[in-house]
Amino acid sequence: MLDLEVVPERSLGNELWEFALGMPLAQAISILQKHCRIIKNVQVLYSEQTPLSHDLILNLTQDGIKLLFDACNQRLKVIEVYDMSKVKLKYCGVHFNSQAIAPTIEQIDQSFGATHPGVYNAAEQLFHLNFRGLSFSFQLDSWSEAPKYEPNFAHGLASLQIPHGATVKRMYIYTGNSLQDTKAPAMPVACFFGNVYAESVDVLRDGAGPLGLRLRLLTAGCGLGVMADAKVRTLESSIYFGDSCQDVLSALGSPHKVFYKSEDKVSSLISSTPFTLLFVVFVCSDPCLTSTCGDILFDATTHLVKKFFDFIYLQF
Numbered sequence: 001m002l003d004l005e006v007v008p009e010r011s012l013g014n015e016l017w018e019f020a021l022g023m024p025l026a027q028a029i030s031i032l033q034k035h036c037r038i039i040k041n042v043q044v045l046y047s048e049q050t051p052l053s054h055d056l057i058l059n060l061t062q063d064g065i066k067l068l069f070d071a072c073n074q075r076l077k078v079i080e081v082y083d084m085s086k087v088k089l090k091y092c093g094v095h096f097n098s099q100a101i102a103p104t105i106e107q108i109d110q111s112f113g114a115t116h117p118g119v120y121n122a123a124e125q126l127f128h129l130n131f132r133g134l135s136f137s138f139q140l141d142s143w144s145e146a147p148k149y150e151p152n153f154a155h156g157l158a159s160l161q162i163p164h165g166a167t168v169k170r171m172y173i174y175t176g177n178s179l180q181d182t183k184a185p186a187m188p189v190a191c192f193f194g195n196v197y198a199e200s201v202d203v204l205r206d207g208a209g210p211l212g213l214r215l216r217l218l219t220a221g222c223g224l225g226v227m228a229d230a231k232v233r234t235l236e237s238s239i240y241f242g243d244s245c246q247d248v249l250s251a252l253g254s255p256h257k258v259f260y261k262s263e264d265k266v267s268s269l270i271s272s273t274p275f276t277l278l279f280v281v282f283v284c285s286d287p288c289l290t291s292t293c294g295d296i297l298f299d300a301t302t303h304l305v306k307k308f309f310d311f312i313y314l315q316f
Contacts, residue, residue: 001063001086001087001088001099002014002038002039002063002087002088003087003088003090003098004087004088004089004090005018005089005090005091005093006089006090006091006134006171006173007173008131008132008133008134008173009021009132009133009134009173009174009175009176010133010173010188011079011173012065012079012081012173016035017031017034017035019031019067019076019079020076020188020190020191021076021077021078021079021173021174021175021184021185021188022075022076022175022184022185022186022187022188022191023075023076023187023188023191024074024075024076024187024191024197025056025058025069025074025075025076026074027191028058028067028069028076029058032058032060039060039062039063040062041060041061041062042058042059042060042061043057043058043059043061044056044057044058044059045057045058045059046071051071052071052072053071054071055068055069055070055071055077055078056068056069056070056071056074057069062086063083063086063087064081064082064083064084064085064086064087065079065080065081065082065087066078066079066080066082067079067080068080069184070183070184073184075184075185075186075187076184077174077182077183077184078172078173078174078179078182079172079173079174080170080171080172080173081170081171081172082170084097084103084167084168084169084170084171089103089171091111091112094111096108096110096111096112097168102167103136103167103168103171104166104167104168105129105138105166105167105168108129108136108168112131112134118130125139126138126139126169127166130177130178130179132176132177133173133174133175133176134171134172134173134174135171135172135174135179136168136170136171136172137168137169137170137171137172138166138167138168138169139169187218189220189232192218192219192220192232197217197218197219198215198216198217198218198294199216199217199218199234200215200216201213201214201215201216201294202214202216204238204240210241211240211241212238212239212240212241212243212305212308213238213239213240213308214236214237214238215236215237215238215239215252216234216235216236217234217235217236217237218232218233218234218235219232219233219235220232220233237251237252238251239251239252239296239305239308240305241304241305241306242304242305243304243305244303244304244305245298245303248296248305294308294309295308295309296308296309297309
C-alpha cells in the first residue's frame with residue numbers, strides 16, 4: 001500500500017517521487033515505469049471520438065488514484081483519490097487516512113482545520129468540503145436526511161450537523177478555489193530537471209503550403225543541481241523543410257537520440273536499393289538538456305529535412 005504525502009494545490013507523493021500538478025504526461029508515465037514493481041495495473045483512459053475535448057486519465061486501479069491531464073497541453077490538472085481504503089495519506093507528516101485511522105469528518109477537521117461551510121449536492125448525494133486546492137467528498141446516500149448547517153458558522157467542521165463518523169469517499173488535489181473551474185497550471189520548475197520542453201509549435205506557411213516549424217522552448221534548472229537555476233528561460237528557433245543537418249543542429253543543438261533504418265518497405269517496392277532513414281530527436285545545444293520536441297526525418301541521400309513527426313504541445 002502506497003504511503004503518500006498530500007500537499008494542497010501542489011502534489012501527491014513520497015520521498016522517492018511525486019505527482020505534481022502541472023507536470024507533463026510523459027514525466028508521470030516515466031515515474032510509473034520506474035516504479036512498476038510497486039505501482040501496478042495502470043489504465044490509460046481517453047476519448048477516441050473527441051480526444052481534445054476530454055481529459056486524458058491515468059488510472060492507478062491498484063491504488064485507487066486517478067491522474068487527470070488536460071488533453072491539449074498534456075499537463076496534470078487534477079489528482080483524484082477515489083478509493084481511500086487502498087492508500088495511506090498524510091498531511092504535514094501526520095496520517096489522516098490509513099488502516100488504523102479512518103478519514104472521518106472529525107479527523108479531517110483535526111488534520112486540516114476549519115473551512116468554509118460545505119456544499120451539499122442532492123443529485124449526487126455527496127457533501128463536499130473545500131479548502132484551497134483540496135476537496136473532500138462524503139457519501140450521504142445512507143443517511144436519512146441532508147446535512148444541516150448554519151450558513152454563517154465559524155466554529156470548525158465539527159459544528160456541522162453531519163452524522164458522527166462520516167468518512168471521506170473521494171479526495172481531489174487541484175489549483176485554485178474551485179475544482180470545477182481549475183486548469184492545469186504552468187509546469188513547476190521542479191519538473192524541468194534541466195530538460196527542454198516545447199511550450200508551443202507553430203507551422204510556418206506561405207501561399208504554396210507549409211514551410212517548416214517555429215518552436216518556443218522552455219528550460220530551467222540547468223547547472224549543478226536541479227534547482228541551480230530556478231528561472232524559466234524561453235528559447236525560440238525555426239526549422240524548415242530542406243534544411244541540412246548542420247542547419248538543424250545550429251538551431252536546436254545536438255540530438256538526444258539517432259535512429260537508423262536500413263530499409264523502407266514502401267520504397268523497396270519502387271527501388272531494389274535499400275536506403276537509410278535518420279530519425280533524430282533534437283534538444284538545446286547545452287549538454288545537460290534533453291529532448292521533448294519531436295522527431296525529424298532526413299532524406300538518406302541528400303541529408304535534408306524531409307518530414308516532421310510528433311511535434312506536439314508538450315512531450316507525450
